[in-house]
Amino acid sequence: MSAVDAGRLAAEFRAVFGGDAPDGLFTAPGRVNLIGEHTDYTGGFVLPFAIDAATTAAIALNDSGRLRLASRSQDGVVEIDLASLAPGAVEGWAAYPAGVVWALGERGVTIEGADILVDSTVPTGSGLSSSAALECSVAVGLRDLTGSSIGLDELVLACQRAENEMAGAPTGIMDQTASLRGAAGHAVFLDTRDQHSETVPLPLTEHGLVLLVIDTHVKHEHATGGYADRRRSTELARDTLGVGALRDVTVADLGDAERRLDEVTFRRLRHIVTENQRVLDTVQTLRSSSPAEIGPLLDASHASMRDDFEISCTELDTAVAAARTAGAYGARMTGGGFGGSAIALVRSADVERVSVAVREAFDAAGCAAPDIFPVEPADGARRIG
Numbered sequence: 001m002s003a004v005d006a007g008r009l010a011a012e013f014r015a016v017f018g019g020d021a022p023d024g025l026f027t028a029p030g031r032v033n034l035i036g037e038h039t040d041y042t043g044g045f046v047l048p049f050a051i052d053a054a055t056t057a058a059i060a061l062n063d064s065g066r067l068r069l070a071s072r073s074q075d076g077v078v079e080i081d082l083a084s085l086a087p088g089a090v091e092g093w094a095a096y097p098a099g100v101v102w103a104l105g106e107r108g109v110t111i112e113g114a115d116i117l118v119d120s121t122v123p124t125g126s127g128l129s130s131s132a133a134l135e136c137s138v139a140v141g142l143r144d145l146t147g148s149s150i151g152l153d154e155l156v157l158a159c160q161r162a163e164n165e166m167a168g169a170p171t172g173i174m175d176q177t178a179s180l181r182g183a184a185g186h187a188v189f190l191d192t193r194d195q196h197s198e199t200v201p202l203p204l205t206e207h208g209l210v211l212l213v214i215d216t217h218v219k220h221e222h223a224t225g226g227y228a229d230r231r232r233s234t235e236l237a238r239d240t241l242g243v244g245a246l247r248d249v250t251v252a253d254l255g256d257a258e259r260r261l262d263e264v265t266f267r268r269l270r271h272i273v274t275e276n277q278r279v280l281d282t283v284q285t286l287r288s289s290s291p292a293e294i295g296p297l298l299d300a301s302h303a304s305m306r307d308d309f310e311i312s313c314t315e316l317d318t319a320v321a322a323a324r325t326a327g328a329y330g331a332r333m334t335g336g337g338f339g340g341s342a343i344a345l346v347r348s349a350d351v352e353r354v355s356v357a358v359r360e361a362f363d364a365a366g367c368a369a370p371d372i373f374p375v376e377p378a379d380g381a382r383r384i385g
């Protein structure tokens with residue numbers, strides 16, 4: 001994927017804000033989740049990786065008492081009085097960067113004023129965490145420019161709080177962890193209960209493999225609708241079963257849980273419990289064999305999201321089925337669901353065949369053409385200028 005042109009962004013920063021060059025340029029990637037979906041707000045396991053599409057923030061600090069926010073993909077400049085910055089005060093895309101300023105302030109990283117211009121190569125609403133990329137680019141920038149020693153785990157929590165409370169999306173900590181802790185050639189294995197993370201090698205090229213993203217262009221919003229509903233179901237299961245976190249329920253406990261939960265809540269629980277186990281199995285497989293071996297786990301994850309958690313849609317199911325039939329080792333939807341993207345693990349020699357098959361299947365199903373592109377595990381957020 002193409003990178004943001006840092007030189008051009010710096011020049012535009014001066015034009016937009018009519019002043020000096022930015023103090024620094026900071027980039028943070030989007031992510032693909034390899035496996036472990038909707039487990040991150042239940043204290044479970046996830047295995048995402050940062051991708052080579054990112055948001056770049058050009059930032060200058062000042063003592064104006066105001067925050068000025070601009071984006072190359074949005075009209076105008078959003079101006080906010082820092083004294084009135086609080087949940088509910090900012091709407092739209094600006095709630096994410098403004099939320100980071102607010103949440104960092106709550107953690108003692110305060111600023112007196114700032115100008116921020118962002119640009120991104122992460123498609124929005126595609127399940128690739130454009131929100132986390134935006135939050136994390138601003139977060140690392142403010143940390144760096146204020147000279148704060150706040151740690152990465154705290155930055156993750158500040159970005160999550162920005163998203164939960166300022167943008168109103170009740171999401172977990174997976175996306176921000178991937179964006180801040182990503183490493184080229186690796187996935188990030190995260191235990192969301194204690195925030196412990198480890199990188200796990202994901203040597204795709206070395207094994208002649210490609211991970212394709214199939215962006216269905218079906219847009220989703222996590223601030224409304226199904227995402228929050230699924231979260232409530234998992235909380236109901238947790239409270240009814242009387243466990244601290246659903247992570248404490250194992251596959252062996254499912255029989256007993258089925259007797260104590262209503263049918264829908266049980267299926268939601270079964271997805272979480274089996275998905276946690278699939279993450280552990282995927283990590284173990286990656287540590288001992290070729291990544292091609294994780295194919296069946298990807299397939300099982302998709303089936304669980306389609307049938308038990310019910311967060312897939314026609315386009316995602318079409319993408320997964322067509323990729324599998326055309327020879328993918330495994331495929332699944334990725335991200336929050338209800339739209340967004342699927343991923344397919346394929347032999348490099350099969351990329352064309354799988355892509356053509358998916359496009360044909362979309363056409364036959366009367367769905368708008370998807371975007372299909374490869375992604376590689378990339379480095380996490382950092383200063384670039």
Ligand code: GLA
Nearest residue numbers: 037038171172173174335336
């Ligand atoms: C979105 C959220 C994440 C996670 C995924 C589902 O990406 O931002 O926190 O819950 O959905 O796994």
